[in-house]
Every structure is written in C-alpha cells, then in structure tokens.
Amino acid sequence: xKVSATAASRLTPPGPDSFGSRLRSAAVAARVGLWLGVCFxxxxxxxxxxxxxxxxxxxxxxxxxxxxxxxxxxxxHVASGTAAIPLLLVKLWVVFPRLLERPPRxxxxxxxxxxxxxxxxxxxxxxxxxxxxxxxxxxxxxxxxFSFRRTxxxxxxxxxxALLIHIAVKxxxxxxxxxxxxxxxxxxxxxxxxHGALSRRxxxxxxxxxxxxxVLTSTVGTMPGLSRLSVLAPRSRAEGxxxxxxxxxxxxTTTATSPDxxxxxxxxxxxxxxxRDDLLGFTQHTHTLPIACVEGWSVAGRWTGPRLxxxxxxxxxxxxxxxxxSSLQQHGGSRVTILPADFVDDERTLLALALDGxxxxxxxGYPARLIAPNRPxxxxxxxxxxxxxxx
Amino acid sequence: MRAVLTTLGAALxxxxxxxxxxxxxxxxxxxxxxxxxxxxxxxDAVLSPVVIALGWFGGRLxxxxxxxxGAALVVLGPVTLIAIxxxxxxxxxxxxxxxxxxxxxxxWLVIAVVTVIAACVGARWRxxxxxxxxxxxxxxxxARARRRRRSHRA
Numbered sequence: 001x002k003v004s005a006t007a008a009s010r011l012t013p014p015g016p017d018s019f020g021s022r023l024r025s026a027a028v029a030a031r032v033g034l035w036l037g038v039c040f041x042x043x044x045x046x047x048x049x050x051x052x053x054x055x056x057x058x059x060x061x062x063x064x065x066x067x068x069x070x071x072x073x074x075x076x077h078v079a080s081g082t083a084a085i086p087l088l089l090v091k092l093w094v095v096f097p098r099l100l101e102r103p104p105r106x107x108x109x110x111x112x113x114x115x116x117x118x119x120x121x122x123x124x125x126x127x128x129x130x131x132x133x134x135x136x137x138x139x140x141x142x143x144x145x146f147s148f149r150r151t152x153x154x155x156x157x158x159x160x161x162a163l164l165i166h167i168a169v170k171x172x173x174x175x176x177x178x179x180x181x182x183x184x185x186x187x188x189x190x191x192x193x194x195h196g197a198l199s200r201r202x203x204x205x206x207x208x209x210x211x212x213x214x215v216l217t218s219t220v221g222t223m224p225g226l227s228r229l230s231v232l233a234p235r236s237r238a239e240g241x242x243x244x245x246x247x248x249x250x251x252x253t254t255t256a257t258s259p260d261x262x263x264x265x266x267x268x269x270x271x272x273x274x275x276r277d278d279l280l281g282f283t284q285h286t287h288t289l290p291i292a293c294v295e296g297w298s299v300a301g302r303w304t305g306p307r308l309x310x311x312x313x314x315x316x317x318x319x320x321x322x323x324x325x326s327s328l329q330q331h332g333g334s335r336v337t338i339l340p341a342d343f344v345d346d347e348r349t350l351l352a353l354a355l356d357g358x359x360x361x362x363x364x365g366y367p368a369r370l371i372a373p374n375r376p377x378x379x380x381x382x383x384x385x386x387x388x389x390x391x
Numbered sequence: 392m393r394a395v396l397t398t399l400g401a402a403l404x405x406x407x408x409x410x411x412x413x414x415x416x417x418x419x420x421x422x423x424x425x426x427x428x429x430x431x432x433x434x435d436a437v438l439s440p441v442v443i444a445l446g447w448f449g450g451r452l453x454x455x456x457x458x459x460x461g462a463a464l465v466v467l468g469p470v471t472l473i474a475i476x477x478x479x480x481x482x483x484x485x486x487x488x489x490x491x492x493x494x495x496x497x498x499w500l501v502i503a504v505v506t507v508i509a510a511c512v513g514a515r516w517r518x519x520x521x522x523x524x525x526x527x528x529x530x531x532x533x534a535r536a537r538r539r540r541r542s543h544r545a
Contacts, residue, residue: 021446086469096439121431122404128430129423135473140482140490144426146419154410155423161404168396196450197458206465213466214473217502221493231498232474234482234491242489249486363487 016097020194023203024094026187027177030170032091032207034178037163039084040127044160046077050294051153053376056338064346067373071292074376078296079219081134086210088127090203097189116169123162126155138295139234222297235297241355242297244377245332247362252328252383261367263351267317267389274311276367279353282306282314287348293377303352303371308387309345317389319345324390325370328383337379338390343372351384442468456514463510467503474499 053062053070063069104110130152137148144151167174173187180186182200198206220226221233222242235242247253255261263279265272284304292298309319323339343349349372353360360366365382372380412420449461476482477495484490 082473085473086466089469089472090465092434092439093442096443099435124434125427125431126407128434129426132430133426136476136482139476140484141476141479142482144422146415146423150414151411151419151423154407154414155427157403157407157410159407161400161402161407164396164400164403166400168393168400171393171396197455198462202462203465206462210466210469213502213506214470217470217498218473231493231501232470232477232495233493234477235489236492238492239489243487246484246486249484 013100015100015102016189017191018100019097019189020191021196022188022192022194023196023198023200024097024189024192025177025185025200026173027180027182027184028200028203029091029094030174030177031182031204032087032094033174035208035211036084036087036091037167039080039087040160040163042080043077043084043130044156046073046080047153047156049073050077050376054379058340061340061342062374064342064348064373064375067289067348068292069374070376071290071298074292074294075219075296075298077294078134078138079215081131082214082219083211084127085131085135086214087207088131090207090210092124097192119162119165119169122158123166126159126162130155130159140295219296222299233297234295237299241291241299241301241364242293243363244293244295245382247366247383250327250329250332250383253362255328256362256366256383263368263384264386265311265315265388266386267312267315268391270315270317272311272315276353279306279311279351279368282310284353285347285350287350287371287373289348289371289373291371291377291380292375298377301355302357303350304354304357305350305352305368305371307347308339308349308351308370308372309347311351312344312387312389315389322390324386324388325381325384326386326388327381328385334378334381337370337381339370339372339379343375346373348373459507459510459514462514463506466510467506470502470506471499 050070050073052058055062103113133144133148133152136143137152142148176186177184182204185192216226217230217232219230219233221230221235222237223230224237227233227237230236247256261276263274263276265274283306285307286302286304288300288302290298290300308323312323320341321344322341323344324336325339326336327334329335339349349370351368352365352371353368355361355364360369365384368384370381370384411423415423445464446461449457453460474495477491477493478499480491480495482491
C-alpha cells in the first residue's frame with residue numbers, strides 16, 4: 001500500500017528530519033555563535049562600565065581620562081547589541097530543527113534534556129528581550145512599565161549566565177566543528193544534505209554583511225563623516241548636539257529664564273549665591289568635550305565657562321571632595337547627581353555657560369550646566385541650581 | 392573546564408534572576424516575565440515558521456534566479472526588523488527635533504535597493520567564477536543544463 005504509506009508520512013508532525021538544507025549544521029552554528037558570543041561579551045563589559053560610571057559611590061573612582069572613554073565604550077555597547085540581532089536570527093534559523101526534537105525515553109536522559117532545553121529557553125528569551133528592549137530604548141520607544149535600567153542590568157546576568165551554560169554543554173561539539181573545515185559533515189543530522197543556492201561560506205559572509213549593515217545604518221548617526229550613511233539612526237548631527245530631556249520635558253522653562261535665577265554653592269557653613277553674571281565673572285575656560293549618551297550617540301562641543309574647582313574654591317572648599325549637583329528640575333531621573341572628587345578636581349570640568357561660542361540654549365541647560373570629561377551624558381546636570389561640597 | 396563554566400553560568404544567571412525578582416514591584420516583574428515569554432513565542436511560533444515557509448516555497452516554486460532574493464533577505468530581513476522603531480517613529484517627542492529627525496522610509500528604500508542590486512551582482516559574479524558557470528557561458532543550451540539540475544534537486 002504505497003499510497004497510504006506516503007499519506008501517513010505526510011501526516012507525521014514535522015521533526016528535525018523535515019529539514020534538508022546543509023546550511024543547518026553545527027559547523028555553521030558554532031561559527032556564527034562564536035561572533036555572537038563576542039558581541040554579547042562586549043555588550044556585557046561595556047554595560048558594566050556604564051553602570052559603574054553611574055554609581056553614586058565608587059570604591060575605585062571612575063577615571064576622567066581618556067575624555068572619549070565613555071563615548072567609545074557606549075557606542076561599542078549599542079553597536080555590539082545591534083550587530084548581534086542579525087547574528088542571533090541566523091543562529092536560531094540554523095539550529096531551528098533541534099527545537100522539534102522528540103524527548104528521549106529514559107528518565108535520566110530526559111532529565112538532562114529538560115535541563116539543557118530549559119537553559120536554552122532562558123538564553124533565547126533573555127537574549128531576544130535584551131536586544132529588543134535595548135533597540136527600542138535607543139529610539140526612546142518605552143513600550144514597558146518596568147525600569148529599563150534595572151531590568152536590562154538584571155537580564156544581562158541571566159543572558160551571560162545561560163550563555164556560559166550553553167557553551168559548557170556544547171563545548172565538545174564546538175571544539176570538533178571549529179577545528180575542521182566548515183563543509184565537513186561531522187555532527188550534522190543525516191537529513192541535512194541538500195545543496196541549495198547558498199553555500200555555508202556564503203551564509204556566513206551574508207551574516208557578517210547583515211551585521212555590518214545593521215551597525216553602519218543604525219549606530220553611527222552622530223559620527224563625523226559616517227552620519228549621512230546611518231540612514232536608520234535615531235540621532236544625527238543636523239541639529240548640533242542632540243538633546244535627551246528638553247526644558248519643556250523637564251518643566252524648567254520658567255525657572256531657568258527667571259531673573260531670580262541663582263546658583264547656590266555650599267561648603268560646610270559657607271554659602272555662596274551666584275547669578276549667571278557672577279559666574280561669567282570667573283576666569284572663563286574653553287574645552288572640547290563630548291556629550292556621550294548610554295544610547296550610543298555622542299557629539300563633542302566647545303564648552304566655555306568657569307572651572308568647577310575655581311567656583312568651589314571661592315567658598316574655601318579644599319580639593320579632594322565629592323560634590324552633589326542639583327538641577328532646577330522638580331522631578332525626573334538624574335535631578336540630583338554626585339560628582340566624584342577626581343571629576344571635581346579635573347581642570348576640564350566646567351560649569352558651562354556657552355556652547356560653540358554661543359550662550360547655552362535652554363535645552364542644553366541654560367543658565368549653567370555641568371560638563372566633565374569621560375562622564376555619562378545623563379549625569380552632566382543641566383539647569384544647575386545647587387552645588388554642595390560633601391564632607 | 393565545563394564544570395567551571397556551568398557553575399559560573401548558574402551563579403550569574405541566579406544572581407540576575409534574583410536582581411530581576413527583588414528590585415521592582417510585582418506588576419513590573421510580571422511585565423518583564425511577559426516580555427521574556429513573548430520573545431520566545433514570537434520568534435519560535437511566528438517569525439521562524441514564516442521564514443521557513445518563505446524558504447520552502449521560494450526553493451520549490453520560484454525559478455532558480457530567485458535565490459538571489461533569499462540572499463538579499465538574509466541582510467534586508469534583520470535590518471528591516473531593526474528599523475521598525477524608527478520607521479514607526481514610536482518614540483518621537485514633538486518638543487525634541489534632535490530625536491528621530493531623519494526621513495527613515497527613504498533611507499530604508501535606499502538600503503533595500505542597494506541590497507537587491509548587490510545580491511544580483513554577487514550572484515552573477517559567483518556564476519561567472521564557478522567552473523560550471525564558465526562552461527555555460529560558452530554554450531547556448533545553458534538553460535537546459537539548469538533545468539536538468541533543478542529537476543535533479545526535486
């Protein structure tokens with residue numbers, strides 16, 4: 001009964017053997033996976049740098065040199081995450097047949113399979129969530145009610161942990177297939193024989209091109225020379241240094257433009273109340289420093305204003321002290337920030353009053369804003385209202 | 392080595408899970424868990440079957456030159472997914488012209504056109520370079536050979 005046998009085989013649910021392409025091979029998965037691992041490692045390391053830089057108290061002070069350190073690491077963070085998206089999609093396409101494998105029958109093997117499958121489910125879930133929420137956050141599409149910062153931080157450990165377990169489980173296979181030619185069939189399913197129009201090397205090459213295209217078109221929107229190529233980047237240099245929180249968002253338009261504006265500087269029982277003209281009375285210094293955002297963009301500007309340490313010295317405060325900087329903002333994140341002593345003492349740290357030769361615009365922090373080298377953009381307090389030297 | 396990796400991995404994942412569950416309100420934790428579950432379901436049950444179906448039908452119903460489309464899709468598919476937030480301008484803020492200030496649909500169109508042209512050029516170049524392709528160049532009945540190959544595949 002040839003016909004009914006064919007009909008029966010058509011009725012069986014799809015399994016790993018339903019997939020015939022030679023591209024779905026451990027040799028391909030391991031090579032894409034290797035670079036995916038590099039991307040995840042880079043994202044984790046640069047993410048930890050950013051979280052450490054934003055810690056209010058740091059056992060080892062975050063360095064003020066090089067001034068471009070934060071902008072480069074945070075671009076790397078976003079670029080490695082963006083590059084990981086095409087790589088993860090290719091990787092999951094390559095290993096998809098394994099999702100349809102039937103569980104083994106013996107209890108011991110079943111338990112092991114459940115553990116391994118469970119770790120992979122956690123890895124896939126957290127990896128996709130990390131990449132998606134990160135991507136959305138960069139364009140400020142906040143499609144969630146949880147704290148992005150806390151959740152992204154927590155899930156980063158889950159992702160890297162599950163990834164290490166995955167590597168441990170697959171280590172013998174990885175060693176085997178990375179040691180031999182990509183077209184070798186070791187560890188391939190017997191059904192994975194079909195030669196399509198694309199070779200394994202071709203698929204790898206396309207994956208690298210996809211990752212490179214994603215990085216170039218989405219993440220270099222504020223890089224001089226490359227900005228125009230980055231046609232999908234949320235930011236550009238067209239309007240000068242980009243802005244995250246506008247004066248309207250922060251509801252400071254009235255207080256920041258009021259003639260009653262004062263900047264209060266305190267040290268112990270000393271209290272100095274300064275108008276913007278008083279700040280202009282200090283020796284003015286100009287430094288070229290970037291505003292670098294955790295979202296991966298950064299643009300350097302020429303900032304002019306008094307050195308923070310000169311203003312503090314007017315109260316008699318000694319060097320080597322942390323400083324608390326408060327904004328005119330009544331609410332919202334980074335309203336109050338702690339500036340560590342090494343940043344306070346750095347000669348490039350300014351209370352900026354002008355940007356690129358023009359008085360500071362309202363959205364850039366008029367009447368006065370903090371600008372320090374190698375510091376997260378969110379902590380470069382705008383609309384400075386109070387500076388307290390801490391004991 | 393494997394034991395060290397497994398132990399370290401379990402410790403890191405456990406620390407992350409503890410951070411996730413202990414630092415936010417229960418409603419926020421529930422939403423984060425929903426994101427995690429939806430990520431897997433959307434990928435495994437929606438995106439993957441669609442891509443696999445595209446590959447299956449493309450491989451069987453379309454002529455061989457359409458494989459160029461498959462190659463273009465490996466690049467254009469992920470790049471388009473990445474472009475969704477800016478194409479939809481979901482995060483736009485009317486008071487902030489420095490955010491989402493480009494014409495993203497035109498940009499995407501340029502990427503699509505360049506990708507398809509590059510895929511065609513790449514495919515033609517590979518064809519000319521392969522020994523079979525060079526043979527076919529000099530022969531009138533190259534099409535017949537291609538047909539024969541295709542029937543062999545099926």
